[in-house]
Amino acid sequence: xxxxxxxxxxxxxxxxxxxxxxxxxxxxxxxxxxxxxxxxxxxxxxxxxxxxxxxxxxxxxxxxxxxxxxxxxxxxxxxxxxxxxxxxxxxxxxxxxxxxxxxxxxxxxxxxxxxxxxxxxxxxxxxxxxxxxxxxxxxxxxxxxxxxxxxxxxxxxxxxxxxxxxxxxxxxxxxxxxxxxxxxxxxxxxxxxxxxxxxxxxxxxxxxxxxxxxxxxxxxxxxxxxxxxxxxxxxxxxxxxxxxxxxxxxxxxxxxxxxxxxxxxxxxxxxxxxxxxxxxxxxxxxxxxxxxxxxxxxxxxxxxxxxxxxxxxxxxxxxxxxxxxxxxxxxxxxxxxxxxxxxxxxx
Amino acid sequence: xxxxxxxxxxxxxxxxxxxxxxxxxxxxxxxxxxxxxxxxxxxxxxxxxxxxxxxxxxxxxxxxxxxxxxxxxxxxxxxxxxxxxxxxxxxxxxxxxxxxxxxxxxxxxxxxxxxxxxxxxxxxxxxxxxxxxxxxxxxxxxxxxxxxxxxxxxxxxxxxxxxxxxxxxxxxxxxxxxxxxxxxxxxxxxxxxxxxxxxxxxxxxxxxxxxxxxxxxxxxxxxxxxxxxxxxxxxxxxxxxxxxxxxxxxxxxxxxxxxxxxxxxxxxxxxxxxxxxxxxxxxxxxxxxxxxxxxxxxxxxxxxxxxxxxxxxxxxx
Amino acid sequence: xxxxxxxxxxxxxxxxxxxxxxxxxxxxxxxxxxxxxxxxxxxxxxxxxxxxxxxxxxxxxxxxxxxxxxxxxxxxxxxxxxxxxxxxxxxxxxxxxxxxxxxxxxxxxxxxxxxxxxxxxxxxxxxxxxxxxxxxxxxxxxxxxxxxxxxxxxxxxxxxxxxxxxxxxxxxxxxxxxxxxxxxxxxxxxxxxxxxxx
Numbered sequence: 001x002x003x004x005x006x007x008x009x010x011x012x013x014x015x016x017x018x019x020x021x022x023x024x025x026x027x028x029x030x031x032x033x034x035x036x037x038x039x040x041x042x043x044x045x046x047x048x049x050x051x052x053x054x055x056x057x058x059x060x061x062x063x064x065x066x067x068x069x070x071x072x073x074x075x076x077x078x079x080x081x082x083x084x085x086x087x088x089x090x091x092x093x094x095x096x097x098x099x100x101x102x103x104x105x106x107x108x109x110x111x112x113x114x115x116x117x118x119x120x121x122x123x124x125x126x127x128x129x130x131x132x133x134x135x136x137x138x139x140x141x142x143x144x145x146x147x148x149x150x151x152x153x154x155x156x157x158x159x160x161x162x163x164x165x166x167x168x169x170x171x172x173x174x175x176x177x178x179x180x181x182x183x184x185x186x187x188x189x190x191x192x193x194x195x196x197x198x199x200x201x202x203x204x205x206x207x208x209x210x211x212x213x214x215x216x217x218x219x220x221x222x223x224x225x226x227x228x229x230x231x232x233x234x235x236x237x238x239x240x241x242x243x244x245x246x247x248x249x250x251x252x253x254x255x256x257x258x259x260x261x262x263x264x265x266x267x268x269x270x271x272x273x274x275x276x277x278x279x280x281x282x283x284x285x286x287x288x289x290x291x292x293x294x295x296x297x298x299x300x301x302x303x304x305x306x307x308x309x310x311x312x313x314x315x316x317x318x319x320x321x322x323x324x325x326x327x328x329x330x331x332x333x334x335x336x337x338x339x340x341x342x343x344x345x346x347x
Numbered sequence: 348x349x350x351x352x353x354x355x356x357x358x359x360x361x362x363x364x365x366x367x368x369x370x371x372x373x374x375x376x377x378x379x380x381x382x383x384x385x386x387x388x389x390x391x392x393x394x395x396x397x398x399x400x401x402x403x404x405x406x407x408x409x410x411x412x413x414x415x416x417x418x419x420x421x422x423x424x425x426x427x428x429x430x431x432x433x434x435x436x437x438x439x440x441x442x443x444x445x446x447x448x449x450x451x452x453x454x455x456x457x458x459x460x461x462x463x464x465x466x467x468x469x470x471x472x473x474x475x476x477x478x479x480x481x482x483x484x485x486x487x488x489x490x491x492x493x494x495x496x497x498x499x500x501x502x503x504x505x506x507x508x509x510x511x512x513x514x515x516x517x518x519x520x521x522x523x524x525x526x527x528x529x530x531x532x533x534x535x536x537x538x539x540x541x542x543x544x545x546x547x548x549x550x551x552x553x554x555x556x557x558x559x560x561x562x563x564x565x566x567x568x569x570x571x572x573x574x575x576x577x578x579x580x581x582x583x584x585x586x587x588x589x590x591x592x593x594x595x596x597x598x599x600x601x602x603x604x605x606x607x608x609x610x611x612x613x614x615x616x617x618x619x620x621x622x623x624x625x626x627x628x629x630x631x632x633x634x635x636x637x638x639x640x641x642x643x644x645x646x647x648x649x650x651x652x653x654x655x656x657x658x659x660x661x662x663x664x
Numbered sequence: 665x666x667x668x669x670x671x672x673x674x675x676x677x678x679x680x681x682x683x684x685x686x687x688x689x690x691x692x693x694x695x696x697x698x699x700x701x702x703x704x705x706x707x708x709x710x711x712x713x714x715x716x717x718x719x720x721x722x723x724x725x726x727x728x729x730x731x732x733x734x735x736x737x738x739x740x741x742x743x744x745x746x747x748x749x750x751x752x753x754x755x756x757x758x759x760x761x762x763x764x765x766x767x768x769x770x771x772x773x774x775x776x777x778x779x780x781x782x783x784x785x786x787x788x789x790x791x792x793x794x795x796x797x798x799x800x801x802x803x804x805x806x807x808x809x810x811x812x813x814x815x816x817x818x819x820x821x822x823x824x825x826x827x828x829x830x831x832x833x834x835x836x837x838x839x840x841x842x843x844x845x846x847x848x849x850x851x852x853x854x855x856x857x858x859x860x861x862x
Contacts, residue, residue, distance in 0.1 A: 040617070080808070087454035090382075090481075097380075163453055164561045164786065181805050187837045188673065195673030195833055204638070211635040212614075218379055219349050219445040239805045239844055243826075246848030274380030275408060277448045322849065457784035529687065531760045534784015557686035557761035559789040 006065040006126060012073070017233035019292050023062055027288050028053050028265050029296075029344045030225040034305035038314070040209050045221035045269045053267060054223065056106035058099060058153055059284060065126050067154045067176075067235065074175040074236045075151075080183035081238075082147050084159070084171035091159040091171060092146035093136060094273035095280055099149045124152055146171055155267075155284035162214060162277060166190050170278075176235035176285045178228045178264060179319065183240070213279055216272045223269040228318040229327070230264045233287045252323035257330035258291040261323065263303065290327070294334050296346040301338075304331035350390065350442040351378065353414070358437055361417065362498040365466065366432055367405070370414045373440060377411040381446035383477030384470050384566075387414065388444040391430045398427040399593065403469035403566075404446060405499075407476040414443075417498060419466050450538070450566045452477060457534030459485035460527065462549060464541020465496060470566050471540065472499060475506060486510045488527065490545065493517035524552040540566040574631060574654045580661040581605065582624055596650035607650065607664065614652040621662045623648050628657020673834045677773075677794040679703075680765050682710045687761030690754055692776050694719040694744065696796030697767035698726025704765070705733040715739070715754065719747045724796070744772075748779060755783040767793040771801040771812060774839030787836060798861040802830050803840040810840050816857040818846055827854045830861075 009016040019027070048054030053061075075081055084092060100122055104113035112123040121132040129152065133140035141148050150157055150173030159171035167190045174182040185193050190210045216222065230237055231248040252260050267284040294300040307320070307328060315321045353370035361367045372378050381404060391398040402416035418431040435441070450470050452459060459478060461471045468489060478485045487507060491497040494515065503511050514522040528537065528549075537558070539549045546565050553563045579588040579596060590599040597619060600607045608619055614634030623630065623646055632642045634649035641647050648655075648662070680700055682689070689712060693701045698718055705716075716738045720727050727740050741747040764785065766776040773792040780790055799813045802821075809823025814830060821828050821843060828843030835842070847853045 090454075094380075161454060162451070163455065164788070181842070183808065184803060184805060184833070184835050184838070184842055188835065192673040192834075192836070208635050217445055217447060218381070219351075239842070241806075243806065243845050243848045246845070247851070249849050274446070275382055276454075277382040277385075277451045455781075455784065455786070529759065529761065533755055533758045533760060533762060533780075535760050555685055557683060557763060559786065561786050561788060562760065 005062065007062050009063070009066045011066070011070045011233055011235045015232045015234070017063070017066070017287065019288055020062060021295070024288065024292050024295050025346055026051060026053055027293075027346075028225055028267055028286055029263075029293075029299050029302075029346065030227050030265055031302050031306050032342050032344050034302060034340070036306045036310060036314075038205065040205055040212070041224045042209075042212065042222045043224070045223040045271075053284075053286070057102040057221070057269070057271075058106070058155075058282070059267070060103070060107055060110065060154065064154055068127055068151060070235050071151055071175045074238075078238075078240055080240075081175050082150060082173050083182055083186045084144060084146055085187060088146075088159055088161065088171040088276070088278070089138065091161070091273055091276035091278035091280075092138075092144060094276050094278065095157065095159060096145040096149045097135070098271060098273065098280065099153050103153070127152060146173060155282055157283070158281040159273075159276075160190075160213075160279040160281055162279065164189075165214075166210065167213060167279060169193050169281075174238075177238055177283075178230075178266065178285075179237055179239055179242075181239045213270060216270060216279060218272040218274055221269055221271040223267060226266040226268055228264050228266075229320050230262045230287065231260050231323065233262055233289070235285060235287075249319065249322050252326040254326050254329035257323070257327045258294065259289055261290050261327050261330070262287045263290070263293060290330060297334060298340050299346060300331055300334035301336070301340055304328065304335040307331065349445070351387075351445060353378075353441055353443055355435055355437055355439045355441065356413065358435070363495055364420045365417055365498055366420075367415060367417050367498075368431065368435065369406075370416075370441070370443065371412060378414055379445055380411060381408050381473070382448050383408060383452055383474035384450035385446040385448040385473060386450075386470070387416070387446055389416070389427075389431070390442040391427055391434075393426060393430055393434070398430060400427040400431075401447075403472070405469055405472035408473055409476065409480065417466070417469050450474075450540070450564065452483070452538070453536045453562075453564070456536035456562075457484065458532060458536070459483060460531065460535060460537040461485065461487040462490075462522070462527075462537065462539040462541070462545075463487065464490045464539075464545040465492065466498070467539075467541030467545075467566070468499060468503075469540075471538070474538075475503070479506065486512060488512045488514060488522060490514040490516065490522045490541070524549055525556075528552055528556050528558065536562045536564060538564045538566075575656055577628070577655055577657050578659045580659055581664045582661055583664055590654065595652060596648070596654055600650065605664070614649050617649070619649055619651050621648055621650055621664055622646060624661040624663050626655055626657045626660040628655050628660070630655045630660070674832050675770075675792075675834060675836065677792055680767060680791055680793045682707060683763045683791070684710050686710060686712050686763045687759055688712050689714045689763045689765065690751075690758065691716045691765040691767070692747065692751055692772075693717070693767040693795075694747075694772050695721030695768065696724040697769070697772075697793065698724060698730060700767040700793050700795045702726055702729045702733060705730070713737070717741065717747050717751055717754075719744045748775070751776070752779060755780060755785070764790045765793075766790055767795050769796055769799065770794055771839045774836055778837060778839070800830060800861050801838075801840040802828060802843040803835065803838050804828055804843045806845060810838065811843070815859050815861045817860045818855065818857040819843065 011017055053059045100113045103111040110125050114121045118135045120135050123130045156176050157173045158169050160167040161170045169188050172182040194206050234245055237245055265286045269282045271280040273280055352373035354373045356371045357369035359367040386401045386403045388399050388401050404414055406413055406415040418428050420432045421428045452474055463471050514520045539546050573593045576592050577590050579590055588599050588603045590596050617636045630648055631654050633652040636649055637647055714737050716734045719741045730738050766773045777787055777790045799815050801810050801812045802814045803810050804821040804823055807824035811822040817830055819828050826845045829846040831842045833842040
């Protein structure tokens with residue numbers, strides 16, 4: 001995807017965000033079976049099929065420019081969406097290095113990084129950014145290194161410091177979160193941070209995920225998919241701005257659900273960082289309306305079945321309860337009850 | 348797992364029985380960065396088996412052209428240190444793991460006391476570079492039998508000046524742990540690597556003085572998960588696979604062309620779980636996935652990390 | 665319990681007890697929690713020096729009992745800010761092995777912990793006993809104001825006047841629970857508040 005036509009679109013107010021047919025086709029539909037169970041489902045984050053969302057370490061797609069613009073709007077309203085505790089400066093540079101090197105390698109027509117020992121020059125063509133700086137000297141960048149690159153990569157990012165037998169969320173760049181607050185959660189340990197996750201604790205999944213991440217190795221990043229739903233294609237579904245987007249949840253009807261209700265899939269990828277020994281937790285959000293999803297009938301059928309028997313705790317946790325009936329009504333028109341083979345593929 | 352290909356660019360005898368190896372990337376490029384206290388696992392292909400030993404990285408983390416390790420010739424070498432001393436030459440090619448850090452400096456600590464005994468100095472070599480770079484408050488206490496056993500002493504003196512405190516046992520300079528640990532300001536962390544007696548003495552002194560555990564760090568070297576060889580019988584395919592001492596069950600199956608499921612290869616995801624039908628020995632569970640009850644039942648195994656102490660184990664595959 | 669699931673970020677507190685392996689002991693307490701310190705001073709005392717910093721409140725003043733037990737090791741402060749100032753001085757001069765004990769309402773406990781953390785003391789190094797009221801400090805996620813002494817499951821934010829649902833999600837750094845606007849979806853639809861944190 002080196003010659004992207006960037007869509008000019010909005011993730012708020014008039015909500016002009018749409019997916020092109022190509023973007024729908026590569027959408028990371030997460031349900032391989034008709035019943036959903038929470039699981040760790042971790043796999044190696046190795047380069048995937050050309051054109052897929054996992055072809056590269058960080059996926060840049062047709063929404064890149066508009067999404068970066070939306071990040072700036074969110075930050076302007078609430079600067080608490082970026083925060084880094086003082087001991088995370090090495091991790092900040094690690095993040096800058098990883099993202100710059102990855103983007104320059106994977107999208108050479110869009111991004112260029114030139115290095116003369118510690119003198120680096122970064123060029124981001126889509127966003128028209130060019131800066132020269134000294135690697136390791138934050139005073140030579142217009143922003144802190146994590147803030148600087150957090151604005152130039154789609155998705156949210158958390159930097160986790162590993163100590164005292166756990167991981168601490170000690171820095172974050174969070175503008176498209178599924179209802180959690182960085183300003184509130186920063187500095188929390190793994191289990192405090194995931195405190196509100198339902199059911200899951202009983203099964204010890206968070207303990208296993210923590211153990212696994214603590215032994216994550218450099219050079220062997222991993223990924224998993226997570227999902228929820230969002231009404232209107234809104235990236236900033238933060239608790240901070242809940243009064244702005246909360247009322248939208250009550251506007252869903254069986255008639256408009258196809259347009260308003262969106263499946264929100266997060267590609268979470270995790271990298272061990274070199275200098276800081278910290279872990280980068282990257283959360284990339286993909287949004288698709290039910291209408292777009294129904295372009296592929298097996299997706300609509302499957303999603304209908306998944307939602308129909310989702311555990312009440314998960315409905316509550318994901319905030320779906322209030323519009324659950326309306327969404328099921330819309331989806332049921334697309335479900336003839338015929339059996340679908342296992343797998344997440346579109347057609 | 349992905350390995351780094353390196354070429355040995357220098358070998359130097361630095362102290363009695365201790366050799367210092369310098370590695371460069373085989374492709375001539377940069378090696379991955381790392382944090383102070385990291386080690387790599389070096390694969391040593393001897394004629395009939397591969398040894399895998401972990402060695403601390405000694406070089407400055409800022410130096411991406413070279414890695415350096417020190418190898419002491421072990422009296423009772425299983426073969427690894429002897430192989431390094433006798434078989435490896437300048438120009439030899441080796442596979443090493445990516446750097447792993449099980450002995451990091453606490454980034455929230457306000458002061459750091461590093462305590463090394465003899466060859467235990469090695470993990471501190473990269474740490475002092477990191478501490479100097481970040482401007483942290485620290486001191487290194489280095490205890491050794493006599494100056495000829497004090498590897499890196501000149502380099503350390505040059506780097507650290509008065510922040511290096513030597514305890515030369517041949518000069519009857521004893522490291523007084525009680526005095527050292529009873530006068531440190533709140534927020535101090537202590538790190539120790541050296542002979543077991545020294546580590547134990549430090550841990551118990553800190554404990555008696557009321558140091559919280561989270562402020563006391565010691566190097567725990569990651570031993571490769573080796574065991575004893577055994578035979579794997581696969582019920583469905585009727586195949587028989589020999590599992591060597593230093594390969595995992597999963598690796599052995601893959602080498603034998605068996606299509607076994609896996610995802611994380613780290614004992615976490617549960618994807619490679621297999622059903623145990625029979626064994627004449629005991630399963631050695633190393634995974635984080637199975638519950639204690641499941642492990643106790645002896646019916647399940649995660650072949651990516653676990654193995655068995657037995658002559659045979661039969662799986663439903 | 666909220667929505668039928670347990671939230672793990674909510675701290676669990678225990679009764680204070682002496683840590684006999686130590687170099688010194690520093691205790692901080694306010695109001696009703698003076699009673700916890702009195703109880704502790706009735707137990708077998710450790711061999712090392714003890715310092716007690718106490719801020720009596722309008723609700724409770726255990727100064728008299730404490731002075732008879734702790735004598736000149738007791739320092740009573742009229743203002744809480746004075747107590748924190750003295751605590752900070754002590755932290756600066758203390759050595760590793762100094763055991764820290766805090767007793768008070770929840771916000772007080774985490775103020776002590778946060779102050780100690782600025783001196784490199786880890787959260788787990790401080791012993792905490794929640795005494796007296798279960799009242800919560802509530803952080804408004806919308807306007808970032810912390811409202812104190814909340815005893816109900818729904819509270820009005822002292823900063824933006826929104827009705828907040830008091831969640832079980834707790835931030836140790838802020839010493840407060842998360843408060844989220846309860847009628848955001850349906851403005852004006854506010855259930856009756858119940859006193860659940862007396």
